[in-house]
Amino acid sequence: MSEPLLRISDLTVDYATDRPVRAVDGVSLEIHPGEIVGLAGESGCGKSTLAYTVTRLLQPPAQISGGSIEWRREDGGTTDILGLDGRELRAFRWQEISMVFQGAMNALNPVHRIGAQIEDVFVDHRAGLSRAERRERAAELLRTVGIPVDRLKSYPHELSGGMRQRVMIAMALALRPRLIIMDEPTTALDVVVQRNILEEIDRLRSEFGFAVLFITHDLGLLLEISDRVGVMLSGRLVEENTPQALLDGAGHEYTRHLLRSFPSLRGDVPLTGTRYVDIERGEEALA
């Protein structure tokens, strides 16, 4: 087994509000080069907070209370992501890890053309490029994700939801990062478009070899596309395994509950509409 690209160890994140909330609770997770790791869990389980921690986008009142995140550089050395600041962080972000945010509908700036928004990445991170070179790179990126190049002149509202999501992916690819974090990238899209985007991600991954941390509440989807799947509940990573192993027999009761919570389309799996109660915490996880 290769060395992990990203090693999250015992990470704990708290929101220091009037009633402090432990959003991420002692999570350890490794991501290897070129791998798709899925992270499942319902709203409020801490999966987005985890993503924001890895990209260092957390804002107060969130605070990292413990643990470490280690990144393996291309030269073989390791970087402590939590220790980065200022210029180092700026050089690291997007260059090494980029992110496709939840809700492509809102993640693009509505008053700027698509082309200008993609070029912004190069303005910030590749100061040496001329205007013509930036434009050429932006066009190339659109081609990569299967959008006609004349769309560079379009505004976000002139594109469909699926196309906007492709633009977001193009921006994430801009600097050839080795890890892309995707936070619910297809949740607002309908099934056929979702399938196209997933196939696109898989194709790009085999072309460029980046790893993906794919976050969604849709476990059924993750089981199909991931190499490994982690399940989060109330800030804890309760289970992590290959999709086949989870389908064959999940270890944690909550995973089994999630597995039962979507009916099989063509199979005849009996339905159960029950509520999961987090026994260890003694509270209703879904309340």
Next chain:
Amino acid sequence: MTTLEALHLAKDYQIRGSGLRPHILKAVDDVSLIVRPGESVALVGESGSGKSTIAKMLIRLVDPTAGDITLDGERIGSGHRATKRYRKRVQMVFQDPFSSLNPSLPIRHQLVRPLRIHGIVHTRAEEERELHRLLDSVNLGPAAEILAKYPHELSGGQRQRIAIARALAPQPEVLIADEPVSMLDVSIRLEILQLLDDLKKQRNLAVLYITHDLATARHFSTQIVVMRHGRVVERGPSSDVILNPIHPYTQLLVRAAPDPHSEAFDLDPERFRLSPDVLVTPDDPGPAQPGHWARAWADDAAVAELLATA
């Protein structure tokens, strides 16, 4: 009990075309549906296929360009009073429980309004009893606590239960549920769908379930109607449509839906040759014909394009 029937519904929208000529968008183009008591019909299709426009016409938020809507064969008059009488019998649950409840009013107010407006209760005591019954029927409690809360104090699933309770308040006979669970977490979707299913049986409701989730459409509905570009492309008993999809678009939907429990599904435009009992014709025979039907696609350029990219 009541059967909701929509015949040859159509809705055109004028959108800005090129130059001075307005462009007509046929959002819904000759769609007929029947929803019978105790039965649930699923309307599926991608965004923009016209599903929600149909829902809006059926609840009378949008006037149809053409077509008739009848309840037990009786046509619905126009005007405020007729609409109110109609809405006592036909109610709707909206997609987004975060925006369909008024954030500045307590739950009690949101449930009392329909009870009073539609003359369900006449005294305070009746009102209190009915409120408790409503919350009880959607499995929410303790009633006193819930009634005093504001929407933001409830979870998404709880809010959708309130929205369902509100729809049930006038004691309707027909319920239109427009993507009732798509904004909710996967883990609580089944619970809400199960609740709708139980209510359908207890109250002999006719339910129109609008969704893009084929799996739940199959499991919670007797009939499935597949729409694309404002037209019905396939209809039939739920399991027939899902297990043996004939129209290429339906096949594409079945292939695209995540289904880790089953083998991958292969697209085959020639599938109809193996299923002689499925009717394939250019014209929709309508919902009165109960069998499995698919629209012939030989002259349909959009389908050819679809197959080329698939």
